[in-house]
Amino acid sequence: MAQKVKLSTIAEALGLSTATVSLALRDSPLVAEVTRERIKAEAIASGYIYNRRAASLRTSKSGIVGVCVHDIMNPFFGEILIAIEHELDRHRQTFILSNHYDNLSKQRSFVDTMLQLGADGLILSPAIGTPASDLELAEGNSLPVVLIARTVEGSDAGSFRGDDSIGMAMLVRALIAEGHRSIAMVGGTSKTSTGRLREAGYLHALAEAGIEFRPEWRIAGPRGRHSGFDAAETFVRIAERPTAVCCFSDLVALGFMYGLSRAGLRPGIDVAVAGYDDIDEAAIATPPLTTVANGQKEVGRRAASALLARLGGTAFAETEELIVPELRMRQSSGFDWNARPDLK
Amino acid sequence: MAQKVKLSTIAEALGLSTATVSLALRDSPLVAEVTRERIKAEAIASGYIYNRRAASLRTSKSGIVGVCVHDIMNPFFGEILIAIEHELDRHRQTFILSNHYDNLSKQRSFVDTMLQLGADGLILSPAIGTPASDLELAEGNSLPVVLIARTVEGSDAGSFRGDDSIGMAMLVRALIAEGHRSIAMVGGTSKTSTGRLREAGYLHALAEAGIEFRPEWRIAGPRGRHSGFDAAETFVRIAERPTAVCCFSDLVALGFMYGLSRAGLRPGIDVAVAGYDDIDEAAIATPPLTTVANGQKEVGRRAASALLARLGGTAFAETEELIVPELRMRQSSGFDWNARPDLK
DNA sequence: CTGAAAGCGCTTACAG
DNA sequence: CTGAAAGCGCTTACAG
Structure with a gap:
């Protein structure tokens, strides 16, 4: 040496x-x-x-794809990332992973770094408030961008995700079919397309069934396990407590169930709880969590394929069709009506 | 443009x-x-x-630090990574993150990529079976390596981690102090230093108390939530079922508690359960999980500082001293002796 | 099938 | 305080 x-x-x-x-x-x-x-x-x-730097300087190809999401530790993204990794590995692309924690300036500095390193492409779950011009900046400097999970208004960047409003509507319909007439929604924010669409699905299903929505049913905000846990405290103080709760995500639901237990309520017995995403943990949780499968693997695979196709100059191999969600009914939504004779 | x-x-x-x-x-x-x-x-x-590639070609500094762990989705690493990220950000280093899934050839291809990109340094939680020569290859090509969580035999690469054997011994002593005389250990493998050290601590604490270890108490293997869940099935079939279980990690313990519930046993009441790491979720779990705080933040911070010091040519600013673990007693280990009159 | 030469976009002594 | 020139280690037409 x-x-x-x-x-x-x-x-x-x-x-x-x-x-x-x-x-x-x-x-x-x-x-x-x-x-x-x-x-x-x-x-x-x-x-x-x-020496890749030398080669890359000469060829202006780097073999690097940048991937940036809010939080790589979130199992929802984890499952998407595994699929992306698998797809990029097959094409011998190095991928650089980062969190932006929904912080726009962190995301910008990431995109900047990718530009400086001459990355070949970008896969982004755009941070709250991402303007279309940020994506155009990348595209304008020949850095193709593909979106996952969320969309950016005014941008024509392809976005791969599940059909959030349909999925949430399906779930709420199922709860209504079980006999629930008062259903809360915990978590998510109107600042993201995901939050808006899932809330829209929730409201739509209520309206459709002729159930009048009450403002106190909507506990917006939580997007993680810990904040889901905290939300239970707010929930138990609602005067006429809803019999069912649909959460923004499985992570929120899992934390919320912990919170209910802490407050002395049994999830699945005293309160029906449902999540969204069907992450790995959902099926083994106590109680097993009712949720909506959101096609994480498919999202990751399609996004990576679409990007690779663009890099290869091929026409879009993957369609941007929304992935069709699927209901997963489990015990967490098995509210025990006998435990609340007052509601019968 | x-x-x-x-x-x-x-x-x-x-x-x-x-x-x-x-x-x-x-x-x-x-x-x-x-x-x-x-x-x-x-x-x-x-x-x-x-154009960083051009600059880097000229200066042979890239401003890149590579970080590779088994699984970035594991909250244990997540907490370490946040600390590393924070430290590297302050020094305007870009960090490239990757999983090796304990697959030696994935780790090798990562190191290789870092070498090709001219990374300035490497932070590694070495994959099972990593030979010292792999680290020397990097060092020999002027890519300094710092280790986290695990050590590599025969290598003098600095390693930052908690004191695994002391920590596990402390925990088991605490269980013994609660009156337990039959304690199982679930998860971990002798193929990693972490696994060996925690098992040693467990065995040491038993021997110290004059408790004779029984082979069926040791359910080795599980290192994730799902395999922890599966291990409960093996556990409930042990003829004279232990009254307490210490798990290799919180993730294993959390999965194991799910598994116990599934099998109809109440964690914290029918079986005392403890984890290791004190991840965020431990304190809000149902029941709250007894565990050992393992200093993830400190590990990440020190490892990054040590690497940065080496890059800067400064003498090692951080010592390699093991981080002192701390016990966190919570309800999951609050075995209810009244529920098992036969054991009194 | 192999070689000589130019050039990718920077930075760094060295002059002035 | 500013400029001319060399060079980092590759790849790519172009010759032969």
């Missing part, structure tokens, strides 16, 4: 030119097979390390 | 040299203030994007 090994080191050792070495290392048919083998052997023997 | 703007574009527009522009943009005192302001204004006006 005394001296850094570069193409020219190999070339000199073998009495060849750097051009030949470069071609051989990338399996060009232009180089005779014997020569290629000699070169590869020498590269390994000498501990050669390919 | 018609033509790509580079240093020379700005230089020409202003009738200056690229050298001056380059210096001005990096706030060199060598450039007169008026000139600097003119240059900066022009850079912004023209939409100039700094």
Whole structure:
């Protein structure tokens, strides 16, 4: 390791030119097979390390895809990210992952870094308040952008996600079918498209069934486990407590169920609870969580494929059709009417 | 955005040299203030994007730090990563995050990519089976490595982590103090230093109290929520069922508690359960989880500081001292002896 | 099938 | 305080 090994080191050792070495290392048919083998052997023997920065400077391709979401620790994104990773790996793209925590300036500095590194593409779950011009800045500097989970108003960047309003409406309809006439919604914010659409689905299903919505049923805000937990405190203080609660996400629902228990209420018995996303944990939770499968894997796979197609210059291989949500009924919504004879 | 703007574009527009522009943009005192302001204004006006690849090729500094752990979705790592991110952000280093899923060849390809991109440093939670030579390869190519959570035998790479054996021993002693004489340990593997050390602490505390360890008490393997859930099935089939269980991690414990409930046993009442790590969720879980605080924030902060110090050429600012664990007693370990009169 | 030469966009001594 | 020139390590036409 005394001296850094570069193409020219190999070339000199073998009495060849750097051009030949470069071609051989990338399996060009232009180089005779014997020569290629000699070169590869020498590269390994000498501990050669390919300098991507130099190559990238020359070719203006970096093999890097940037991925930025609110929170990589959120299992919802985790499942999407695994699918993206899988897809990008297959195409030997390096991916750079980051959180923006819904902080616009963090997201901007990420996009900036990607621009500076010459990333080939971007997959974004846009931070709250992302203006279309931010996406145009990237696109304008030949950095294609694909969106996941959320949309950005006024932008024509493709977005891959589930059908949030339909999904939430399906869920609320199912709760109504179980006999519930007072249903709260916990979590989510109107600042995101996801929040707006799920709330719209909730309100739509209520209206459709002729149930009059009451403002105190809507506890907006929570988007994580901890804030879901805290929301239970607000919930138990509602004068005429709803018999069912649909949450913005599974994470919120799981935290909310912890909060109900803490308050002495049994989820699934005293209060019906439902989540959204069907993350891995939902099926094993206590009680198992009723939720809506939101196609995370499909979202990740399609977004990555769409981006790769754009990089390859191919026409959009993937459609932007919304992924159709599926209901997962489990015990958390199995409200026990016998426990509340007053409501019968 | 018609033509790509580079240093020379700005230089020409202003009738200056690229050298001056380059210096001005990096706030060199060598450039007169008026000139600097003119240059900066022009850079912004023209939409100039700094090309880091070019700069990095020239300076052989990339401003990139690679971070690779088994699973970024694991909240244990999540908490470490936040601390690392915070520390690196302050020093304007870009960090590239990746999972290796304890797959050695994934880890190798990550290290390789970092080498190719000319990363300045690496923070690694080494995959199972990582040989010291893998770390030497990186170091030998001037890529400094700092370890978190685990150690690598035969390597002198600094490792930042909690004192696993002491922590687990403390926990088991506490369970013994509550009156338990039969304590199982669920999860973890002897293939990692963490697994070996926590098991050693467990065995040590038993021996110390004169309790004879029984092989069926040790359910090795699980390291995630789902496998913790599955382990409960094995646990309930133990002939003389232990009254307490200490788990390899909080994630395992949380899954295990779900599993116990599924099997009809009440965690904290029928079986005392404890975790390890004190992740955020532990305190709000049902029941709240007894565990050991493992200093994730401190691990992340120290590891990042140590790496940055090495990059800066400073002597190691952070010591490699193990972080002292702290007990967090909560209700999950509050076994109700009255529920099992046979054991009194 | 192989080589010589230019150039990607920066930064860094070195002059002036 | 500013400029001319070399060079980081690749790849890519272009010759031969």
